[in-house]
Amino acid sequence: MTLDLLRPDSLLQALPQPVLVLDTTRDRVVDWNPHAAVLLTGRAEARPGRFSDYLQAALPQFVVFIEEIDHRGEGWTRDVALTSEDGRALRCEILARPVQGNPGWVTLVLTDLRALDRRAEQAAAAETFRAGLIEWKRTESFFAELERQNQLILNAAGEGIYGVNAEGKTTFVNRAAQEMLGWTSEDLLGHDIHSMIHHHHLNGEAYPSQQCPIYRSFRFEQVNRIEDEVFWRKDGKPIRVEYVSTPIYDQQVLAGAVVIFRDITERKEGERKLRDALAEVAALRDRLEQENAYLQEAITSERAHHNIIGNSPAIRQIVTRIDLVAGTDATVLISGETGTGKSLVATAIHKASPRARRPLIHFKCSSVAPEEVEAELCGQVRGAPNGATRDKPGKLELAHGGTLFLDDVEELPLEIQGKLLASLQNSAVTRLGDTREKPLDIRVIASTSLSETQIRRTQRIREDLYLFLNVFPITCQPLRDRPEDIPLLAAHLLKAACRRLNRPEPILTERVVQQLQSYEWPGNVRELNNVMERAAIVSQDRKLVLELATPASSISTSGSFRTEAQMQDMLRNNLIAALRETHGRISGPTGAAALLGVKPTTLYSRISALSIGESDWG
Numbered sequence: 055m056t057l058d059l060l061r062p063d064s065l066l067q068a069l070p071q072p073v074l075v076l077d078t079t080r081d082r083v084v085d086w087n088p089h090a091a092v093l094l095t096g097r098a099e100a101r102p103g104r105f106s107d108y109l110q111a112a113l114p115q116f117v118v119f120i121e122e123i124d125h126r127g128e129g130w131t132r133d134v135a136l137t138s139e140d141g142r143a144l145r146c147e148i149l150a151r152p153v154q155g156n157p158g159w160v161t162l163v164l165t166d167l168r169a170l171d172r173r174a175e176q177a178a179a180a181e182t183f184r185a186g187l188i189e190w191k192r193t194e195s196f197f198a199e200l201e202r203q204n205q206l207i208l209n210a211a212g213e214g215i216y217g218v219n220a221e222g223k224t225t226f227v228n229r230a231a232q233e234m235l236g237w238t239s240e241d242l243l244g245h246d247i248h249s250m251i252h253h254h255h256l257n258g259e260a261y262p263s264q265q266c267p268i269y270r271s272f273r274f275e276q277v278n279r280i281e282d283e284v285f286w287r288k289d290g291k292p293i294r295v296e297y298v299s300t301p302i303y304d305q306q307v308l309a310g311a312v313v314i315f316r317d318i319t320e321r322k323e324g325e326r327k328l329r330d331a332l333a334e335v336a337a338l339r340d341r342l343e344q345e346n347a348y349l350q351e352a353i354t355s356e357r358a359h360h361n362i363i364g365n366s367p368a369i370r371q372i373v374t375r376i377d378l379v380a381g382t383d384a385t386v387l388i389s390g391e392t393g394t395g396k397s398l399v400a401t402a403i404h405k406a407s408p409r410a411r412r413p414l415i416h417f418k419c420s421s422v423a424p425e426e427v428e429a430e431l432c433g434q435v436r437g438a439p440n441g442a443t444r445d446k447p448g449k450l451e452l453a454h455g456g457t458l459f460l461d462d463v464e465e466l467p468l469e470i471q472g473k474l475l476a477s478l479q480n481s482a483v484t485r486l487g488d489t490r491e492k493p494l495d496i497r498v499i500a501s502t503s504l505s506e507t508q509i510r511r512t513q514r515i516r517e518d519l520y521l522f523l524n525v526f527p528i529t530c531q532p533l534r535d536r537p538e539d540i541p542l543l544a545a546h547l548l549k550a551a552c553r554r555l556n557r558p559e560p561i562l563t564e565r566v567v568q569q570l571q572s573y574e575w576p577g578n579v580r581e582l583n584n585v586m587e588r589a590a591i592v593s594q595d596r597k598l599v600l601e602l603a604t605p606a607s608s609i610s611t612s613g614s615f616r617t618e619a620q621m622q623d624m625l626r627n628n629l630i631a632a633l634r635e636t637h638g639r640i641s642g643p644t645g646a647a648a649l650l651g652v653k654p655t656t657l658y659s660r661i662s663a664l665s666i667g668e669s670d671w672g
Contacts (some may be wrong), residue, residue, distance in 0.1 A: 055084070056404075066161075068087075069087055069089070070089070070166065071165060072086070072090035072165075073087050073090055073161065073162065073163050073164070074162050074164070075161055075162075076100065076105050076159065076161075076162055077156075077158055077159050077162055080158075081104050081106050082103070082105070083102030083103060084102070093144065093166060094136070095139040096138065096140060098140060101359045104159050104665070108136045108139075110133070112134045113135065115131075115134050115135075116134045118303075119131050119134055120150075120302070121637070123150050123160060126304075127151070127152070128150065128151045129149075129305070130147060130148060131147070131148055131305065132145070132148075132167065132306070134146075134233060144166065146164045146165060146166055148162055148163070148165075149162070150162040153672070156189075171285070171529065176177050194362075209228050211228060212230055213230060213314050213315060214230045214231030214295075214316070215227075215311075215312065215313070216231050216313055217310060217311070218268065219272070219310040220308060222246050222247065222248055222269065222272070222273055223245060224242040224243050225310060226243070227239045229560055231238050234289065234293060234317050235251055235285060235287055236288035236289055236456065237250065237287075239351075241288070247631055248266055248268070248269070249263070250286075250287070250430055251286050251287075252285055254282075254284075254286065254655075256284045256294075263632050264445065266301055267280055271300060271313075272301055272308065272311035275308055276301070277300050279296070279297075279298045280297055280298075280299075280522050280536075281480060282318070282322070283296075294317070294318045294321075295315045295318060296315065296402075297314060297315035298313070298314050299311050300312050300313075300314075304311055304560045309541075340446075341447055341451065341452065341454075342556070348456060358586070362402060363543050363546050364536065364537065364543065365542065366538045366539045368535065368536045369537075371528065372528060374398060375526070376402050376403055376406065379526045379528075380402075380406035380407045381401050381408065383407075384525050384526045385497070385498045385499070385500070385523055385525040386400075386403060386499045386526045386527075387501070387502065387525070387526070387527050387528070388445045388499065388500070388502075388527075389502050389503070389505060389527065389528070390526045390530030390532070391530075391578055392503050392577070393533075393629065394530035394531065394533070394578045394579060395530055395579055396501040397416065397463070397532055400414070400457075400459045400499045403416060404456075404457040404459075404499070407457065409475075412453075412456030412457070413453065413457075414453075414457045414459060415453040415456065416459045417431065417459065417460055417461065418461045418467040419462045419464075419466045420462045420465035420653045420655050424470075424655065427466060429448065429449055429486045431448050431449050431473075431474060432448040432450060432484065433448030433451050433483070434446050434486040435485050435487045437487060438485070438486045438488075439487060442487065450483045450494055451485075451492060451494075452484075453494055454495055456497070457496065457497045458497070458499070459501070460498065460499070460500040460501070460523075461500075462502065462653075463500040463501065463502055463523065464514040466504050471597070472519075474509065475516070475522055477494065478498060479522070482494055500523045507627060528576055533579055534574050534575050537571040540569050540582070541562070541571075542566065544566075544567065544582065544586060547586040547587075548562060548589065548590060551583075551590040555590055555591065557590045559590075559596070560590070560598035562598055563598065569602070573602055585601070585602060588601055622664070625660070626666065627666045628650075629660060629664065632649050632650050633646050633666070633671035634671045638671060640658065
């Protein structure tokens with residue numbers, strides 16, 4: 055048999071203290087007695103309305119209190135501050151129990167603490183409990199039902215929820231938490247949950263409970279929101295979680311904490327893949343920008359010609375060897391004097407190779423200062439020892455998938471040659487200032503103006519690097535040794551120069567050809583290209599006018615000779631005079647190297663070998 059609380063003659067109306075029945079699901083006071091009406095509104099005949107109107111800022115504390123009632127079956131609190139209808143602050147003690155048979159209904163007994171001292175409060179509470187003993191017994195079943203309803207709500211939640219007491223022992227676990235963790239409620243209830251699911255960090259380091267934010271919640275009354283930690287499943291696998299731990303109270307006494315967590319493993323994995331993808335896109339973008347800049351530079355640079363011109367036996371042999379090696383990934387070493395077309399041979403090999411769709415990266419080894427060679431070859435990261443302000447891939451990275459052409463390889467400093475060899479042998483490169491290796495898939499073509507004898511005598515190329523590069527040698531003969539190629543080359547270069555300069559093309563006569571063939575051509579094809587371009591400029595009325603350099607006078611065999619020491623003194627004095635003329639400047643168009651007609655790296659080596667200092671020329 056149940057008591058109808060809403061009847062006018064019900065026990066609710068008979069109770070001597072303010073009592074009301076609250077429907078928590080609708081925020082509605084179902085009924086109250088005159089004492090409650092007077093306390094909250096000042097009028098006994100007032101009709102009940104929304105209970106939240108009397109809570110105002112205390113609504114969060116009241117929600118926590120109702121959750122405690124749901125869990126414990128009954129409770130009381132003095133922490134919820136009520137406000138009367140006319141705005142007066144009410145300090146009340148609230149006793150609460152669920153109403154049997156009415157889900158979401160709660161009976162609240164209000165005691166105005168301002169009018170009673172502690173003893174009067176206790177007496178009034180005892181009287182209330184005695185007077186309402188029958189009513190509370192009849193509502194016991196309601197509390198059980200309410201607990202069941204709360205359990206259903208907890209189990210319906212998508213987040214994992216569990217509670218711990220002040221000793222860290224598990225008090226409840228919802229279904230979602232059990233499914234995510236693989237532990238059952240029987241495994242966890244009454245046990246130290248930290249030692250079961252939160253004992254280590256993801257990197258394997260032990261995680262003491264005293265350092266855990268959940269521990270701080272039920273020890274030091276802290277609400278903690280953690281966005282990335284791991285819980286450990288029963289099978290030993292970690293799951294990435296974010297969670298909020300909130301302290302809970304029992305009659306103003308800290309009783310433990312409730313933890314609400316969400317599995318973010320898939321989200322974190324997606325974020326990691328996105329970061330990796332973005333990093334890869336950024337790397338590809340940088341690489342494509344570098345390749346584009348390089349290719350634009352290559353396109354705009356002036357070249358004498360784009361095909362190998364000639365029909366001499368030397369040229370036919372070069373073409374044959376290009377056809378033999380182009381289809382392979384073999385390393386090629388091209389040797390020959392300056393201006394004989396070594397870069398042209400390298401380009402022909404690359405264009406005929408399976409790597410033709412990828413770039414041919416041309417690195418002029420003599421064009422970079424010695425201290426900058428490593429960064430140019432291997433790349434650099436921001437903050438590298440050379441003071442780099444941004445990441446930059448090197449020529450080795452840019453050539454990935456394609457071909458790297460090392461022009462004048464003998465000009466590389468010996469220590470850089472060793473690092474280059476290591477990268478080529480290991481098929482990996484490490485940028486300057488970085489520790490991570492990047493894989494390489496490149497085909498290497500190198501060129502040198504030294505003969506094999508000169509290489510071994512001067513040791514300007516490391517023996518191990520020379521052996522690595524000299525897999526398939528190709529020799530470019532000087533122009534003076536193949537005069538039969540001069541007519542074809544001259545005609546081709548003259549036509550290209552006239553088209554480029556928008557000049558009428560002069561006639562190449564047999565007398566001019568004989569004149570060209572009788573010249574020694576110390577600068578080889580490069581010098582021939584300069585002569586033809588100069589001829590296109592100075593020739594008038596289609597009559598070709600040549601301006602050839604005057605051959606150096608032969609050294610008289612009858613003159614006096616000089617010792618090696620005298621020759622070294624002459625060389626040293628000549629270098630000092632050039633440095634005085636350029637005020638010590640070595641590189642650049644106005645430097646001593648350009649004045650003497652040698653490469654800057656060669657001049658650096660000679661200055662070091664001859665022990666020339668600033669005091670000699672300053």
